[in-house]
Amino acid sequence: xxxxxxxxxxxxxxxxxxxxxxxxxxxxxxxxxxxxxxxxxxxxxxxxxxxxxxxxxxxxxxxxxxxxxxxxxxxxxxxxxxxxxxxxxxxxxxxxxxxxxxxxxxxxxxxxxxxxxxxxxxxxxxxxxxxxxxxxxxxxxxxxxxxxxxxxxxxxxxxxxxxxxxxxxxxxxxxxxxxxxxxxxxxxxxxxxxxxxxxxxxxxxxxxxxxxxxxxxxxxxxxxxxxxxxxxxxxxxxxxxxxxxxxxxxxxxxxxxxxxxxxxxxxxxxxxxxxxxxxxxxxxxxxxxxxxxxxxxxxxxxxxxxxxxxxxxxxxxxxxxxxxxxxxxxxxxxxxxxxxxxxxxxxxxxxxxxxxxxxxxxxxxxxxxxxxxxxxxxxxxxxxxxxxxxxxxxxxxxxxxxxxxxxxxxxxxxxxxxxxxx
Ligand SMILES: *Cc1c(COP(=O)(O)O)cnc(C)c1O
Numbered sequence: 173x174x175x176x177x178x179x180x181x182x183x184x185x186x187x188x189x190x191x192x193x194x195x196x197x198x199x200x201x202x203x204x205x206x207x208x209x210x211x212x213x214x215x216x217x218x219x220x221x222x223x224x225x226x227x228x229x230x231x232x233x234x235x236x237x238x239x240x241x242x243x244x245x246x247x248x249x250x251x252x253x254x255x256x257x258x259x260x261x262x263x264x265x266x267x268x269x270x271x272x273x274x275x276x277x278x279x280x281x282x283x284x285x286x287x288x289x290x291x292x293x294x295x296x297x298x299x300x301x302x303x304x305x306x307x308x309x310x311x312x313x314x315x316x317x318x319x320x321x322x323x324x325x326x327x328x329x330x331x332x333x334x335x336x337x338x339x340x341x342x343x344x345x346x347x348x349x350x351x352x353x354x355x356x357x358x359x360x361x362x363x364x365x366x367x368x369x370x371x372x373x374x375x376x377x378x379x380x381x382x383x384x385x386x387x388x389x390x391x392x393x394x395x396x397x398x399x400x401x402x403x404x405x406x407x408x409x410x411x412x413x414x415x416x417x418x419x420x421x422x423x424x425x426x427x428x429x430x431x432x433x434x435x436x437x438x439x440x441x442x443x444x445x446x447x448x449x450x451x452x453x454x455x456x457x458x459x460x461x462x463x464x465x466x467x468x469x470x471x472x473x474x475x476x477x478x479x480x481x482x483x484x485x486x487x488x489x490x491x492x493x494x495x496x497x498x499x500x501x502x503x504x505x506x507x508x509x510x511x512x513x514x515x516x517x518x519x520x521x522x523x524x525x526x527x528x529x530x531x532x533x534x535x536x537x538x539x540x541x542x543x544x545x546x547x548x549x550x551x552x553x554x555x556x557x558x559x560x561x562x563x564x565x566x567x568x569x570x571x572x573x574x575x576x577x578x579x580x581x582x583x584x585x586x587x588x589x590x591x592x593x594x
Contacts, residue, residue, distance in 0.1 A: 201376030202545030214427035242363025246395035253372025256385035257283035328357030381429030453555025459484025485565035
């Protein structure tokens with residue numbers, strides 16, 4: 173046991189000087205491209221029409237398609253997912269404090285704070301990684317105006333409980349569904365929960381429009397307000413009805429979004445096959461648990477997340493370093509938790525930032541590469557690396573940590589395409 177590292181030979185791990193398992197990086201969130209010819213034909217059409225933005229035909233077509241998938245009446249497409257959140261927050265008239273989760277991409281609280289609202293963090297349920305509704309209700313004050321839930325990894329947050337809390341206290345429920353386009357929960361499509369939900373179509377997301385996002389809702393008046401805010405507050409050519417911003421999606425972005433949507437079934441099939449390969453390849457490795465999806469829900473399985481047991485001899489960070497050296501650019505989403513990021517860490521009362529479950533989770537989760545950028549042989553290799561690393565255990569961890577503290581470069585590669593920022 174203690175000489176597992178020696179037995180395998182130090183050279184067997186790139187972190188200790190061996191050759192990396194992969195000659196090119198394998199990324200989390202490498203963009204799914206879709207059909208290049210269809211994309212180019214659409215872009216030619218944009219140029220032929222000389223209609224580049226401001227609600228052109230492709231944006232209208234994309235909005236109708238997104239609304240159809242989400243099963244809602246209205247889709248307001250935006251230039252990115254963060255603006256979708258900000259516009260939804262404005263259209264909902266939120267102010268004061270809004271309760272949200274700390275275990276999310278930092279755009280969630282940033283969108284609130286950018287609108288002058290204090291994000292109040294409620295700790296997560298460690299079993300679901302989503303916000304714990306009991307924590308939410310405890311944090312309501314006279315300044316609270318809303319709840320912003322997040323469907324982490326595409327698994328719906330407790331929407332019924334959150335809606336009941338919102339009802340009881342007269343709050344607005346919004347949902348950041350950036351991870352959950354095309355997902356369902358309990359037979360209902362994500363998109364129809366709360367007052368409105370938002371999507372991101374960033375390059376790393378399941379469906380992408382280079383950069384893009386959308387607000388979806390069944391509320392006619394809300395959709396109308398969101399459209400006004402998206403376009404500087406313009407109701408007509410020179411009639412401004414209120415404070416707005418520029419959140420419009422361009423025609424080229426919609427061209428990519430429509431093309432990406434056409435390959436949705438293929439992307440889902442690839443992700444499901446990849447996920448099954450990970451499940452088989454990681455089965456029975458002590459200290460490693462693959463975060464599950466419910467078979468009865470529609471899921472895109474865009475996120476392959478493992479939890480590294482805190483009691484294992486090799487920590488999540490050790491494994492992270494081992495994998496990066498092998499050119500497997502796993503990501504520590506969402507380490508260390510938004511409550512530990514600026515400006516929240518400095519602005520807020522430390523007592524209110526105590527998030528023991530998020531702290532624990534943020535040191536355990538690791539997101540592995542999937543999508544059309546990896547094949548089954550890659551996944552078998554990644555699983556083999558994880559199995560060998562966990563078997564090598566403590567001695568490997570000690571070497572990795574000693575080396576990380578020293579001066580030798582550990583990483584074989586750094587992200588070269590900005591993939592995986594979201
Ligand atoms: C990606 C993401 C966003 C931001 O979307 P952008 O399109 O990158 O602006 C917001 N929230 C979550 C949970 C995300 O994953």
